Amino acid sequence: MQFYDLAFLSLIAGCGVLSYQQYRKSDGESAPEEKSLTQNTVTPRAKAEAAQFTRLFLAVYCLVMASDWLQGPYVYSLYKDQFNLEERIVGLLFVTGFISGAISGYYVGQFADKHGRKTACLIFCITYSLGCFSTLVPSLPVLFCGRVLGGLSTSIMYSCFEGWMVTEYHKRHLDEAGMSLSGLFGIMTTMNSVVAIVAGVFSEWLVRMTNTKRAPFMASAGLLSIAFWLILAYWTENYGDSHTEDATSSKSSSATVPAKNALKTIISDKRILTLGLASCFFEGSMYLFVFFWTPALKAARGEASPLPLGMIFACFMASVMLGSLLFNLLITKYALLTPLTLLTIIFALSSSALVVTITLKSEILTFWCFCLFEMCVGMYFPSMGTLKGRFVEDGVRARVYGILRIPLNIFVVVALSLMKEGEVYRNQVFLTCGGLLVVTSGIFHWIVQE
Numbered sequence: 001m002q003f004y005d006l007a008f009l010s011l012i013a014g015c016g017v018l019s020y021q022q023y024r025k026s027d028g029e030s031a032p033e034e035k036s037l038t039q040n041t042v043t044p045r046a047k048a049e050a051a052q053f054t055r056l057f058l059a060v061y062c063l064v065m066a067s068d069w070l071q072g073p074y075v076y077s078l079y080k081d082q083f084n085l086e087e088r089i090v091g092l093l094f095v096t097g098f099i100s101g102a103i104s105g106y107y108v109g110q111f112a113d114k115h116g117r118k119t120a121c122l123i124f125c126i127t128y129s130l131g132c133f134s135t136l137v138p139s140l141p142v143l144f145c146g147r148v149l150g151g152l153s154t155s156i157m158y159s160c161f162e163g164w165m166v167t168e169y170h171k172r173h174l175d176e177a178g179m180s181l182s183g184l185f186g187i188m189t190t191m192n193s194v195v196a197i198v199a200g201v202f203s204e205w206l207v208r209m210t211n212t213k214r215a216p217f218m219a220s221a222g223l224l225s226i227a228f229w230l231i232l233a234y235w236t237e238n239y240g241d242s243h244t245e246d247a248t249s250s251k252s253s254s255a256t257v258p259a260k261n262a263l264k265t266i267i268s269d270k271r272i273l274t275l276g277l278a279s280c281f282f283e284g285s286m287y288l289f290v291f292f293w294t295p296a297l298k299a300a301r302g303e304a305s306p307l308p309l310g311m312i313f314a315c316f317m318a319s320v321m322l323g324s325l326l327f328n329l330l331i332t333k334y335a336l337l338t339p340l341t342l343l344t345i346i347f348a349l350s351s352s353a354l355v356v357t358i359t360l361k362s363e364i365l366t367f368w369c370f371c372l373f374e375m376c377v378g379m380y381f382p383s384m385g386t387l388k389g390r391f392v393e394d395g396v397r398a399r400v401y402g403i404l405r406i407p408l409n410i411f412v413v414v415a416l417s418l419m420k421e422g423e424v425y426r427n428q429v430f431l432t433c434g435g436l437l438v439v440t441s442g443i444f445h446w447i448v449q450e
Contacts, residue, residue: 003364004311011318011371018325022333050177054184056234057165058191063227064124064157065192067220069199071132073313078213083138093147095416100151102409108155109163109402113240117164117398118231120156125228128153132217132224151409159401166389167238167397181389182339185382186328193321193378200313240395265400271391274447276404278440279384282347284411285354285433286377291416292426293370299423300363312367319371323378331383339383340444346383347441350376355434358427 079090112120127149134146168174169181203216266272293316297307330337337345353373357366392400415429 046177096147097151105405109399112398120160124156132221163398182386183332185385189324280407319374320378323375351434351437
């Protein structure tokens with residue numbers, strides 16, 4: 001059996017052990033917050049409403065993330081291999097998506113808070129589907145339009161869906177029904193990892209069966225149509241402060257007040273500002289890692305046989321799942337750490353993982369360092385989601401989430417614009433990201449308080 005097959009089985013076995021630890025019935029091992037919740041009287045109706053909300057949201061969330069994962073592994077290959085585009089053009093297409101995300105991030109949240117987060121999520125299903133259909137026409141203007149729609153859709157996906165969920169969680173008082181916000185974020189990350197693994201295998205099967213790399217994009221559009229129907233039929237609408245302001249103020253004032261309030265919230269609250277700094281550097285490092293892990297492993301392997309990229313991708317997704325399960329145990333079940341403390345550890349570990357790959361040229365050690373980084377990703381998203389859910393007010397949630405993604409997109413665009421071929425630039429990127437994550441860890445320790 002090949003090394004990467006054994007690594008995947010080991011990671012899946014680890015996920016199985018942590019899953020057993022999380023869901024097994026234990027006598028008196030519940031976390032303090034769980035004990036306090038069980039001591040309160042929770043009516044069957046409240047439990048049923050909480051369970052229904054969880055099912056409705058997670059069903060849409062999994063469909064949306066599956067639509068993203070289906071096409072993700074084949075975006076570069078579609079442009080480069082099937083459409084025979086030059087490397088420079090492919091890079092410009094990717095940069096276009098990030099620039100679109102940076103520009104739209106300022107307006108997406110404002111639109112969602114004013115006109116409704118549910119409405120924004122419905123628009124996401126439409127714009128992302130149009131981006132998928134753009135791959136049917138191998139024309140550069142159409143492909144660039146598709147990347148613009150993809151950047152816009154990504155801004156909506158990472159701000160409005162989460163914003164809708166957290167606002168509904170608070171509005172419905174689901175904490176009183178025994179549902180933990182940190183636990184819900186942990187479940188989201190775990191399910192996202194499972195969906196990623198399944199979507200990766202399914203997309204590879206689709207390409208093999210249809211002999212075209214467009215197939216995953218069409219399947220993605222199909223999933224988005226199902227998500228659109230579920231959102232339209234079952235989700236309720238929620239708004240931000242700008243929705244109520246618009247009813248009592250003139251159109252001219254309502255167009256400017258919301259953005260100012262969101263910017264004021266970010267600048268005046270050091271905790272939110274620090275969260276934005278952390279998301280910029282960590283998620284930016286994550287996006288750059290996507291571009292550089294393949295050449296880094298190829299360089300570590302040397303002139304040997306080709307890498308099994310599909311299996312390595314599955315290992316990374318299993319590592320993300322391992323991290324999310326570890327988060328559930330450390331935060332939700334046993335309450336051994338707080339999300340703030342865990343984030344500080346995550347930044348330090350991920351920095352070490354990136355820097356070590358520069359000094360070690362071993363393929364096996366490089367691979368496991370990358371798995372450690374992906375495990376940190378699995379712990380990062382539920383930790384960050386929990387803290388943003390606590391610190392950001394519901395009235396400006398989507399606007400703040402959207403604005404916080406602007407520095408992230410700028411960071412990635414600058415790094416990709418300066419990209420050069422070769423190991424030297426890749427090492428510089430890893431070293432820079434590692435240093436920024438160390439600084440972020442220190443800032444988190446001193447500034448953010450739960």
